[in-house]
């Protein structure tokens with residue numbers, strides 16, 4: 001059994017729901033198992049620390065999760081068209097892995113949620129790809145052979161899975177968005193298993 005990391009940050013829950021759907025796609029591939037991890041919020045107070053284990057939900061990611069897993073899906077809410085600071089903060093701690101080339105050649109995929117339809121989903125997806133490319137990871141998107149990529153009227157992009165949560169965070173993940181999250185997880189796991197062979 002090979003583990004695939006689903007690494008995400010979520011403040012109000014939309015990206016957390018997407019992470020579970022991506023994990024469902026990973027777990028649907030025989031021989032693959034999703035390892036879901038989150039990252040803590042970044043505090044404005046320098047000395048303030050979160051508990052080592054969150055009170056609820058997924059455990060916090062450690063560098064060894066990236067090293068041990070054969071692929072990674074990275075998810076973040078959009079923050080002004082970019083990934084959220086807590087995820088960036090975690091990725092900024094990975095220079096030791098970069099020095100060793102520990103992630104080079106592993107596949108990666110990205111997902112995001114925004115409040116608005118044209119609020120920067122694609123730029124956020126691209127922003128998450130940049131550090132992964134520096135690590136030498138192989139970036140996977142979604143192919144147009146997934147019919148929902150053409151039929152969606154909300155989220156879903158060739159650059160990765162996405163969701164439009166609404167300004168009041170009141171929009172459920174549409175059927176198309178859900179299917180594309182699952183498809184992304186399945187595609188990532190299938191590629192990771194082939195590459196790990």
Ligand SMILES: Cc1cc2nc3c(=O)[nH]c(=O)nc-3n(C[C@H](O)[C@H](O)[C@H](O)COP(=O)(O)O)c2cc1C
Nearest residue numbers: 010011012013014015077078080081114115116119
């Ligand atoms: C500081 C900040 C910046 C944001 N920037 C954007 C933005 O550029 N475009 C957008 O559509 N939504 C933006 N949002 C909304 C979130 O991306 C959106 O609510 C997302 O679905 C939250 O995901 P979560 O529920 O996983 O935390 C922003 C929210 C915050 C707090």
